[in-house]
Amino acid sequence: GESVGLHLPTLSVQEGDNSIINCAYSNSASDYFIWYKQESGKGPQFIIDIRSNMDKRQGQRVTVLLNKTVKHLSLQIAATQPGDSAVYFCAENPHAGNMLTFGGGTRLMVKP
Amino acid sequence: DSGVTQTPKHLITATGQRVTLRCSPRSGDLSVYWYQQSLDQGLQFLIQYYNGEERAKGNILERFSAQQFPDLHSELNLSSLELGDSALYFCASSVRGDTSYNEQFFGPGTRLTVL
Numbered sequence: 503g504e505s506v507g508l509h510l511p512t513l514s515v516q517e518g519d520n521s522i523i524n525c526a527y528s529n530s531a532s533d534y535f536i537w538y539k540q541e542s543g544k545g546p547q548f549i550i551d552i553r554s555n556m557d558k559r560q561g562q563r564v565t566v567l568l569n570k571t572v573k574h575l576s577l578q579i580a581a582t583q584p585g586d587s588a589v590y591f592c593a594e595n596p597h598a599g600n601m602l603t604f605g606g607g608t609r610l611m612v613k614p
Numbered sequence: 615d616s617g618v619t620q621t622p623k624h625l626i627t628a629t630g631q632r633v634t635l636r637c638s639p640r641s642g643d644l645s646v647y648w649y650q651q652s653l654d655q656g657l658q659f660l661i662q663y664y665n666g667e668e669r670a671k672g673n674i675l676e677r678f679s680a681q682q683f684p685d686l687h688s689e690l691n692l693s694s695l696e697l698g699d700s701a702l703y704f705c706a707s708s709v710r711g712d713t714s715y716n717e718q719f720f721g722p723g724t725r726l727t728v729l
Contacts, residue, residue, distance in 0.1 A: 534715050545616065545704050545720035546657070553715065591657065600645070600711050601670050602718060604657040 510589060512609040521579040521612075525592030525605045530573060532594035536602065537566060537577045541588045549577070549590075579610075587612045617641065618707050618721035626727045632693040635724045637705030639686055645669065645711025646688040647718060648680055652701040663688055664711030695728045702726075 515521045527535065533554040538546035552559045552566045552575075559566050565578040575592050589609050593602040617640035627633055639646050648660040659672035663682035674680075677695075682688045692699060702723045708716035 536717070538720075545618075545706075545722050547616070548717055548719065551715075551717060593657075595715075600662055600664075600708075600716060601647070601659040601672050602649075603659070606656050 510607050510609045512611060514611045514613060515582050517582060517584060517612055517614050519582055521577075521582045521586070521610060523577045523579075523590050523608045523610065525575040525577075525608075527573050527575060527592065527594045527603075527605070529594055529596050529603065530570075532596050532603075534595040535566070535568060535575055536593045536595070537564075537575075538591045538593060538604075539586075539588045540591065540607070546591060582610075582612050584612045584614055586610060616719040616721060618705060618719050620703075620705050620721040620724050622724060623722065624725045624727075626729065627695060628729055629695055629697060631695050631728075632691065633695065633726065635690040635692070635703050635705075635726075637688045637690070637707075637721060639688070639705075639707030640719055643707035643709050643719070644686065645708045645716065646682055646686070647706040647708070647711075648674075648688070648690050649704045649706065649720075650701050651704060651723070652698075655701075657704070660690070662711060669711050692726070697728050700726055700728045 536551040537549040550561045567576045589607045592605045619638045645664040660674040662670040680690045704723045706718040706720045
């Protein structure tokens, strides 16, 4: 598969453990945030989103937390599985804009 | 499968050449976005079209241009190619494109290699 980045921070977890991936965003005017998962050789895949009027949103096995005070976003994955191994990107959308600004990405490796 | 299609999957060309990348959005989506992903720059927004008109512009070089056709498919034209243009080019689409909170669905990308 294709590598999306050779020098990404890497998080290595044991299968079944919970994973927490962090992201610092830059624009205090951003009001919409998205987490994407990118597997080798594929395009980014939407995981979960959150608007700035919320501080927590839950999906299936995933939770996103937003701390606007320190401009920090996190993605929690419960009971991490080998299929969760991928690069995870946070993206922010400035108010009334449409272009997404992506973070640098974190590589998640799940050990069986 | 996101429903967004991109062709070709791979493209190998020489410096100075011109190429066209094609994107078909999901059925019903009016907006198309182009992104470039390179090893040193990460994922960067290039340009957005909404219902045929340019909506937003990011870090797109003057050598690059795009358009969205009446059937809503889009093409990204890259000319006078340089080695540094080698990257993955992604297209994304969303239902709308004139407000925030538009979930963007990404295609599988086109891998461009400039030799």
